[in-house]
Amino acid sequence: MKCHLPVYALFLLFTPLIYGQSSINQNSFSGSNNSIIEGTADSGHHFTLLEAVRAANLDKILNEDGPFTVFAPSDMAFKKLSKIDLKELLLPGNKRELFSLLTYHIVAGNLTASNILKAMCRGNGKASFTTVQGEKIYASMEGLDIVLSDKLGNRAKITSADANQCNGVIHEIDSVIMPNLLAEVNLP
Template identity: 40%
Template sequence: MNLSIRSTILTAAIGAVVMSGAAFAGHHEDKKNIVETAAGNPDFSTLVAAVQAAGLVDTLSGEGPFTVFAPTNAAFEKLPAGTVDSLLLPENRDQLVSVLTYHVVAGEVTAEQVVTLDSATTVNGQDVTISVDGETVKINDATVTTADIKASNGVIHVIDTVILPQ
């Protein structure tokens, strides 16, 4: 598909995704950093608890910029029973860090830039696959439900599934 047509499709898709994200009102506010933005939304309480348990608050509150594919509480609930509790245990911190850093890309990648990408390298060192199919934007098997929530140190894209590294 040529870039112009793909760009038009993606622009329409992103518009639909952003409009469907009315629950994330104020998502253009960028005075708060990524952690503060996530902590201010109850749909991210599991993610915030995981970031705290992994010791990543200072990193994700830092200068950045970062792109975070942020799973909601409902996304975490899709994991097998006991997975989140197990990951939050101190002895599983390395595994938790691996999972969380797989949701982060160094630099700011806006929805508009997704058009040019088939993949992105995460902070954990592994790539995620990016695909666009009609109005659906996917990161691996996760669907982006809200795009471009601006923060002072990057951008958050809300996803409906926790993505797991290899």
């Protein structure tokens, strides 16, 4: 089967192995001895995500269980939200919606950037992954970037990949993607 990914995408995949460098931004998460929660807390620009994870009672799971792949929106990504007010989502009465939003950014298993590229290669340039929330997210290439999208057309670029933690891997993304559930919710 022929791979439809651009040749330079495969070059990006193997360049770090050859030269010991990464063409994707270096991650700011702590090392592999930390859990996903500890790595997120130490990153310095995922305070909003950490607050939301704690409000949804996901911190214990992401601190101990695994492995998980977390597509972690940065603080700047959360500032882009327009349809949904994050402060409203953080209220105790909206825990179900917050839980849905956060679990839409988590995939069971250890899904590295290399695994994502391989899946896109098998899928003629596209791949889908089922989140722990139950809906699918979609991956494709845009130039040199791996881009995730949801069914609503929201898109997020992986800006920092493969932050390996003791219970999974974190990829920083530049936008928040939405499950279908939140598209229909009108928060007070």
